[in-house]
Amino acid sequence: MARIEHDNKYGYINQAGEMTISPQLIYATDFKEGLAVVANEDGNLQYINRHGRVQIRPIFIQADEFSEGLAAIEANDLWGYMGTSGDPIFPNRYQKAGHFIHELAPVVENGEFKYSDVNGNHVITPQKDNDIITQLGDFYGDLACF
Numbered sequence: 001m002a003r004i005e006h007d008n009k010y011g012y013i014n015q016a017g018e019m020t021i022s023p024q025l026i027y028a029t030d031f032k033e034g035l036a037v038v039a040n041e042d043g044n045l046q047y048i049n050r051h052g053r054v055q056i057r058p059i060f061i062q063a064d065e066f067s068e069g070l071a072a073i074e075a076n077d078l079w080g081y082m083g084t085s086g087d088p089i090f091p092n093r094y095q096k097a098g099h100f101i102h103e104l105a106p107v108v109e110n111g112e113f114k115y116s117d118v119n120g121n122h123v124i125t126p127q128k129d130n131d132i133i134t135q136l137g138d139f140y141g142d143l144a145c146f
Contacts, residue, residue, distance in 0.1 A: 035066055
């Protein structure tokens with residue numbers, strides 16, 4: 001399905017160009033792993049499936065797309081990760097949290113930039129002065145940029 005915009009509202013069409021979800025959303029992402037993050041007029045974020053049915057309606061301020069079965073979500077000014085069922089995988093403890101690529105995600109915890117694995121373990125801390133690092137990039141193969 002492809003996301004479309006009409007009159008500042010978002011919806012989705014299928015590969016035949018048919019409207020599957022009419023433009024009624026004030027926010028919408030592309031579908032990743034069968035789910036998309038959307039917001040209706042009330043502004044509350046939720047995850048829908050390709051039929052437009054709400055799959056996950058947790059309480060959070062920001063929500064990211066799924067990557068490798070996990071999505072970063074923000075609640076109470078901290079980020080954590082949840083699975084496609086909506087259950088938390090590990091608690092909100094990060095100031096920033098990125099997408100998982102090759103089972104690693106860039107995170108910031110207590111002001112330190114690190115890479116976390118899918119279990120919440122910190123597996124890589126850059127060997128550069130953390131005071132000058134302002135962002136960690138995703139891994140592609142054996143390399144990541146910062």
